[in-house]
Amino acid sequence: MQIEKIQSFHGGKEVWEKFSRVAWLEELFTTSEVQIKSGGSDVVRSHIELGLAKDGWALNAAVDAKFNLVITAKKSSLGFQIQTGNISRAMYDLLKLQSMYTSRLIEGACLAVPSGTAASILGGNLANGNRLSEELKLFSRHITVPLLLLAFE
Numbered sequence: 001m002q003i004e005k006i007q008s009f010h011g012g013k014e015v016w017e018k019f020s021r022v023a024w025l026e027e028l029f030t031t032s033e034v035q036i037k038s039g040g041s042d043v044v045r046s047h048i049e050l051g052l053a054k055d056g057w058a059l060n061a062a063v064d065a066k067f068n069l070v071i072t073a074k075k076s077s078l079g080f081q082i083q084t085g086n087i088s089r090a091m092y093d094l095l096k097l098q099s100m101y102t103s104r105l106i107e108g109a110c111l112a113v114p115s116g117t118a119a120s121i122l123g124g125n126l127a128n129g130n131r132l133s134e135e136l137k138l139f140s141r142h143i144t145v146p147l148l149l150l151a152f153e
Helices: 012-018 022-028 041-054 087-102 116-122 129-138
Strands: 003-009 058-062 070-075 078-082 108-114 147-152
Touching: 003 012, 003 022, 003 129, 012 022, 012 108, 012 147, 022 041, 022 147, 041 058, 041 070, 041 078, 070 087, 078 087, 087 108, 087 129, 108 116, 108 129, 116 129, 116 147, 129 147
Parallel strands: 078 108, 108 147
Antiparallel strands: 003 147, 058 070, 070 078
């Protein structure tokens, strides 16, 4: 697995650099141990969650105490979400990250999704970096959380 592209929205890269986490994030997604293959979403998620846990991230971090909503992980003032499922879930993930930002629970976030190529290999109508990159431009006045969009393959 490797990174196809990292895009910064609303100063996301600067926030991640402030916490010295960009290089760590790149290492997490650069591994020969995980191959992108049909039906391999669970293996990708497991690898990423293990790496997050080893680095001290709180897994399944609450978006709001009143609701049973979580993001993949949170550490310090950063939120992290990986989405290897349906494209519609990625927009919901963005809303959760935006809510945490608006509530001042995080200063910045990363949404990691397969690249267009990887999504077609993993299967189905999956979230993918190519599509989200364009849609984030459309919704830039609504999704204002400083964000890194990471596309892996």
